Amino acid sequence: xxxxxxxxxxTEAEHAEFREQLQRVLDSRPFRDAEMLRRxxxxxxxxxxxxxxxxLKEYAVGVQALGRPDTYDTRTDSSVxxxxxxxxxxxxxYYTTEGAADAVEIGLPKGRYRLSFTRREPxxxxxxxxRLTRLWRRAFVCAASVAVVAVAVVMFLASRRVAPVAPEIxxxxxxxxxxxxxxGKYPVLLSxxxxxxxxxxxxxxxxxxxxxxxxxxxxxxxxxxRQRMGWSRYDLTRDYADFGFVHEAFLISRLLAxxxxxxxxxxxxxxxxxxxxxxxLIFMGNxxxxxxxxxxxxxxxxxxxxxxxxxxxxxAGEAEYYQSSTDRASDTKVGHAVIALLPGLKSGQSVFILxxxxxxxxxxxxxxxxxxxxxxNLVQQLRQPSGKLPPAWQAVVKMRFKSQxxxxxxxLSAREIHTGWMEASxxx
Numbered sequence: 001x002x003x004x005x006x007x008x009x010x011t012e013a014e015h016a017e018f019r020e021q022l023q024r025v026l027d028s029r030p031f032r033d034a035e036m037l038r039r040x041x042x043x044x045x046x047x048x049x050x051x052x053x054x055x056l057k058e059y060a061v062g063v064q065a066l067g068r069p070d071t072y073d074t075r076t077d078s079s080v081x082x083x084x085x086x087x088x089x090x091x092x093x094y095y096t097t098e099g100a101a102d103a104v105e106i107g108l109p110k111g112r113y114r115l116s117f118t119r120r121e122p123x124x125x126x127x128x129x130x131r132l133t134r135l136w137r138r139a140f141v142c143a144a145s146v147a148v149v150a151v152a153v154v155m156f157l158a159s160r161r162v163a164p165v166a167p168e169i170x171x172x173x174x175x176x177x178x179x180x181x182x183x184g185k186y187p188v189l190l191s192x193x194x195x196x197x198x199x200x201x202x203x204x205x206x207x208x209x210x211x212x213x214x215x216x217x218x219x220x221x222x223x224x225x226r227q228r229m230g231w232s233r234y235d236l237t238r239d240y241a242d243f244g245f246v247h248e249a250f251l252i253s254r255l256l257a258x259x260x261x262x263x264x265x266x267x268x269x270x271x272x273x274x275x276x277x278x279x280x281l282i283f284m285g286n287x288x289x290x291x292x293x294x295x296x297x298x299x300x301x302x303x304x305x306x307x308x309x310x311x312x313x314x315x316a317g318e319a320e321y322y323q324s325s326t327d328r329a330s331d332t333k334v335g336h337a338v339i340a341l342l343p344g345l346k347s348g349q350s351v352f353i354l355x356x357x358x359x360x361x362x363x364x365x366x367x368x369x370x371x372x373x374x375x376x377n378l379v380q381q382l383r384q385p386s387g388k389l390p391p392a393w394q395a396v397v398k399m400r401f402k403s404q405x406x407x408x409x410x411x412l413s414a415r416e417i418h419t420g421w422m423e424a425s426x427x428x
Contacts, residue, residue, distance in 0.1 A: 018117045019049055021104040030094045033204070037087050040065050044087075044108065044115050053114035061113055084108060169255070171372045173379040176389055178256070180341060180350040181280040187262035190253065191271045192245045193285025198222060200234040238269055238289060244362030248284050248354065251366040268293070277345045284362055286338075286355040296351060300394045300417070302338045304357055309336045309396060311413065318413050322396055324357075333401045335361045339369065339378075340394045342417065364399035364406035374409050381414035390416035 022045040025031060031038045043065035047053040062068035062080045074080070088108050095105055107116040181188055197204045207222055226234070249265065257263050266275065268283070268290040275281070276292060286304050287293030303310045309322040322336040337356035344351050354365040368374045382389050395414035399406050 015049065018104060019045075021102065021106060021117070022049070022115075024102070025091070025094055025099065025106055028094055028098050030090055030098065034090060036066065036083060037090050040083055040087055041091075041106075044113055045106075047113070048115040048117075053112075056113040058113075084113075169372055171376065173376045174372055176379055176383075177369065177375050178259075180391075181282060181352055182256065182259050183348070185348050186278065186280045186344075186346075187264065188256060188260040189275060189279035189281050190249060190263065190265045191268050191275075191281065191283050191290070192241065192249060192265075193268045193287065193289045194238040194241060196289065197237050197240060198234050199237050200229075200231045203229070204237070204240075238267070242359035242362065244356075244359035244364075245284055247363040248366035251370045252282065252284075255370045273345075276351065277349075280350050280352075281344065282352045282354070284354050284365075286357060293353065296342060297338075297340070297353065297355065299342065300338065300340045300353075301415075302394060302396055304338075304355070309338065311396070315413070315415070322398070322412065331403050333360070333404075335364070335399055335401070336412075337361045337365050337397045337399065338394065339365065339397060340392075340417070342392055360401050360404040360406065361399060364401065364409060365397060367406050368397050368399075368409050368411075371409075378411050378414060381411055382416075384416075392417040 022041075026038055026042055026045075031041065040061070043061070044053060044056075047056055058074045058080045059072060062072050062074065062077070063070065066079060066083060068077065068079065088110075091106060091108065095102065099105075103120055105118045105120050107118065109116055195206055197206050199205075205222070205225060207219060253263060253265075268285060268287075271283075271290050271292065273292060283290070283293050285293070287295075287297055297304075301312045303312060305321075307324050311318060311320050311322070314320045324333070324335045326333045335356070335358060337354070340351075340353045340355070342351045342353065343349065354362065354369065356362050356365055368378065378395060379389065381395070382393050384390060393414065393416050396412045398410045398412050400408040
């Protein structure tokens with residue numbers, strides 16, 4: 001890597017190149033959802049390219065770039081220094097992912113507000129060790145964004161019988177719980193909800209109450225947002241999978257792949273009745289992107305409300321509403337979710353639904369059905385006098401989280417489903 005180049009000493013062509021690089025970084029995915037850092041980078045970039053950055057003071061950066069009031073006092077408010085540190089970190093993130101092959105690297109030296117522009121050596125074929133490190137870094141970034149990567153890796157390893165799940169994991173309770181989808185009669189299909197976003201320019205907006213494209217035009221809140229932001233056009237996209245689904249898909253596929261060689265994955269909005277008819281289905285989510293799953297969930301006693309779950313037929317001693325709660329002081333959250341095993345559209349076929357209203361709760365649901373300790377508690381509540389589990393059942397799961405990590409899981413209600421809904425739901 002060559003020494004940093006001062007914008008004041010550059011040719012006109014280099015100056016244009018640096019400005020183009022600055023815009024490329026501002027438009028990149030790492031900065032797309034970091035508006036404060038994007039504003040700071042744009043401000044410092046313009047000051048650096050115009051030669052005015054050397055005269056910048058912390059107060060001016062705070063007021064002009066970060067929107068601090070005129071009464072802003074750098075002695076008591078460290079927001080500029082904090083954001084500058086975050087900007088350095090975000091730039092490093094960009095150049096280890098999306099900008100790994102860029103010819104110019106932008107940096108922010110400590111103690112200064114003038115950006116550095118460093119010309120990087122051309123990327124040639126690196127030695128195997130460095131190339132492998134780069135590939136793993138990219139794989140990690142992708143896995144954190146899309147659940148498909150985690151599942152694909154697990155399936156790849158499972159197909160080669162590499163590192164199978166330890167036999168002691170498969171307790172009698174684990175075998176009983178998963179037997180309906182591991183009988184070999186049908187392939188196993190995993191599917192997951194994908195949220196609907198409204199995307200325009202450098203923004204992607206999600207309204208939790210809007211999940212179908214036809215709802216976009218009738219959403220009052222989105223209409224207000226469109227007017228305030230001055231959007232003339234926008235696109236609809238479902239290209240984001242919550243982190244909870246990444247954990248969930250990984251844990252379930254790792255568990256099942258050695259015993260279900262025909263396991264596959266499909267996004268919720270692509271799931272059709274034919275998929276439901278021809279596979280044992282494991283669906284992760286409450287059907288926000290999938291009307292067929294929402295239809296199936298109407299056969300369950302438990303209904304999702306805005307911040308709670310309602311039991312339509314509570315038994316003696318059971319609550320009618322299961323309310324979520326959050327303690328921001330301790331970063332603790334208590335939430336509830338639903339697990340349901342339903343008969344499929346064909347004889348001997350099963351639909352396994354893991355439904356929650358928040359991303360971390362989907363992770364908690366995966367722990368509820370893949371950890372032998374949790375599974376033992378669930379099976380004990382479901383087991384009939386004959387020793388068998390009912391062919392169709394439902395359960396409410398209570399989960400406690402610390403910093404979005406599931407730390408406690410229990411089952412508040414578990415019961416058999418008595419219904420003849422299969423014929424009514426068959427679309428033939």
